[in-house]
Amino acid sequence: MTTYITNARLIDPEKLTEATGSLLIVDGRIAEIGGPAPEGATVIDANGKCLAPGIVDMGVRIGEPGDRHKESFRSAGLAAAAGGVTTIVARPDTTPAIDTPEVLEFVTRRAREASPVRILHMAALTKGREGREMTEIGFLLDAGAVAFTDAEAVCTNTKVLNRAFTYARSLGALVIGHPQEPGLTAGSAVTKGKFASLRGLPDVHPMAERMGLDRDIALVEMTGVRYHADQVTSARTLPALERAKANGFDVTAGISIHHLTLNEYDVGDYRTFFKVTPPLRSEEDRVAMVDAVASGLIDIICSMHTPQDEESKRLPFEHAASGAVGLETLLPAAMRLYHQGGLTLPQLFRALALNPAKRLGLAQGRLSVGAPADLVLFDPNAPFVMDRFALRSKSKNTPFDGQRMEGRVIATFVAGQKVFDADL
Amino acid sequence: MSFRARHLLGIEHLAPDEIRAVLDLADRYVELNRRTEKRSDVLAGMTQINMFFENSTRTQASFELAGKRLGADVMNMSVAQSSVKKGETLIDTALTLNAMHPDLLVVRHGASGAVNLLAEKVNCAVLNAGDGRHEHPTQALLDALTIRRAKGRIHRLTVAICGDVQHSRVARSNLILLGKMENRVRLIAPPTLMPSGVEEFGCEVYDDMKKGLEGADVVMMLRLQKERMDGGFIPSEREYFHRYGLDAEKLAFAKPDAIVMHPGPMNRGVEIDGTIADDINRSVIQEQVEMGVAVRMACMDLLARNLRAERGARATEVMA
DSSP: OEEEEEEEEEEETTTTEEEEEEEEEETTEEEEESOOOOTTOEEEEOTTOEEEEOEEEEEEOOOTTTOTTTOOHHHHHHHHHHTTEEEEEEOSOSSSOSOSHHHHHHHHHHHHHHOSSEEEEEEOSBGGGOSSSBOOHHHHHHTTEEEEEOTTOOOOOHHHHHHHHHHHHHHTOEEEEOOOOHHHHTTOOEESSHHHHHHTOOEEOTHHHHHHHHHHHHHHHHHOOEEEESOOOOGGGHHHHHHHHHTTOOEEEEEEHHHHHOOGGGGTTTOGGGOOSSOOOOHHHHHHHHHHHHHTSSOEEEOOBOOOOHHHHSSOTTTSOOOBOOTTTHHHHHHHHHHTTSSOHHHHHIIIIIHHHHHTTOSOSOOSTTSBOOEEEEEEEEEEEOOGGGOSSSOOOOTTTTOEEEEEEEEEEETTEEEEEOOO | OOOOOSSBOOSTTOOHHHHHHHHHHHHHHHHHHHSSOOOOOTTTTOEEEEEESSOOHHHHHHHHHHHHHTTOEEEEEOGGGTGGGGTOOHHHHHHHHHTTOOSEEEEEESSTTHHHHHHTTOSSEEEEEEETTTBOHHHHHHHHHHHHHHHSOSSSOEEEEESOOTTOHHHHHHHHHHHHTTOEEEEEOOGGGSOTTGGGGTOEEESOHHHHHTTOSEEEEOOOOGGGTTTTSSSOHHHHHHHHSBOHHHHTTSOTTOEEEOOSOOOBTTTBOHHHHTOTTTBOHHHHHHHHHHHHHHHHHHHHHHHHHHHHHHHHHHHO
16 A cells, blocks of 8 residues: 655654655555655645644543543544544543553553544553552553543642652653642632633632642652653743753643633633633733743643533533533644744644654654654645534534634545545 | 613623613612602513522512512522522523513522523523622612712722622622722722732722721722631631721721721621711611612613613514
């Protein structure tokens, strides 16, 4: 099976370059860049549109098991394919939590049967994500867990966490923390400031994030574990992250696309689709985060895809469920950062594909010979109006509903196979 | 007529001329309410439902009386102890009520923004009778009317709002209204009960009550909720009264003719000294209650006019 994509704007996140050229796929891998078309190859003319490594989306919640009405492996996989996401890294905050090798084997099998894109699984760090006892980290690693996290449940017992980190360290496992001080964040719905006061909503100072990261980094220093912060969203947290990296700790950080493209005022008159965790920040914070992605201080952009049904969102703001879907909107939303000039396309795909792949030890995320041909072909300029009911996700809770966006996926390839075709 | 709103959800969405329209009309209802024959028929044939998800005897009574004096059919629903307990959502409750074709819906709810959410789902005019820590617009309007009648104007005054500003929808609505009418607003509270970012609203912020009261024309006290008194936000009731309770000594820092207000119900000896609350030369607390009925009559009258105009226009369209 040989596919030849010609006349493409090749986005290389490793070299941070972009150039027009061709790319040859043989047996699911990138075989050559810039060569001639071999005989018998299927030729795709990209018409000058962009070809980049497929997105590796770290931190996707799928409702299996427990909330299949919100999202199944099938619906998430289809949404991902349409959004240019070729690897979903699924969160373990399901019901029950993915905290035993048996549950992990179940979801792995379900995902393989149902999804057109790759799905990898993270496992819980503590049993039931309750912060009391560590999970069978070794068995879970053997069963294919790529990282260990309790998602938004922050373990308050530092002794438990210390032991879990120490044990994970001995196995070389990656742990993912949610840097928030739970005492401060309890009950909060928005970020402290003028907007929170205007709307009378329970708020939290962004310093809660810095305190959470400071604690986790102290534990990293004690244990030497490989650590990733799922979301760093406030300028106040950056000095702590910078210091940890300067000290040579094995620490990386991510951010959701929503925190890079929206701010607290987007909540407007209590629009619950804009309720996410942590809450949207100030515009100053948002700009600082875009800069931090550009400089590489923040490593990874993800969708933090969190499907919620209508019932859990049609409530007063402080009672409504938190989270937004993002698999299909991650790429067009990221194009806002490109069009606004904050980030170049190679910088964006470094954070969307290369860095998450590197962090998880995957060969994906690269546009180089020998890498898996997980690719996205897209038009960064194609305009459209977002209609949430057109989403393939079972849940339609996107904050971008009704908004003008630019950037459409033309085709998505996983191991050289086309898994999505926009038929443009 | 310059009152354009469909609902009364907050002061935030009102323009100064709309606020004046309410106050002017309310002045006329004050006169009506002082007569023996208090009935008017501007809401005749209309149905008003008071839906209180949080208990409130005073506000509910005020709205009920206002509606009855205007000739509306008034129904009270204490939702606090009914279907909500059975798991019915706010939206379902709203849709159920909407199917009964009310014309005016008066809503109080414990969550900020809940009344906005409800207003999106119904066809009638919605009046916010207090939502969480967000707004309590009729309270701010009745306070404005009380001030205007006592001081002869509702602009260029120095108004001190003291107490638990953080958790107070009354404070929020008042500071927005007073700002819109070009007054100087000072907020006085212990730092643990002061919301963040309020300086950006154009308020002056004080944690020293005496300094905050200096030269004030109006002293507006807020109620301190019992559950916030011990340890959590303030050390104790007695320390709070010592530092933030309104007594003669602290009031002496305000202008000699400053008026004292309180939205009720009062905690005597916690946020206000009983003798000040009862001082007929300074306290306008009873007038506030009286103005409350008049202001609520004015608000419902104005909303009903808009509702009639809207429905009339639609009927004309159908006929044509």
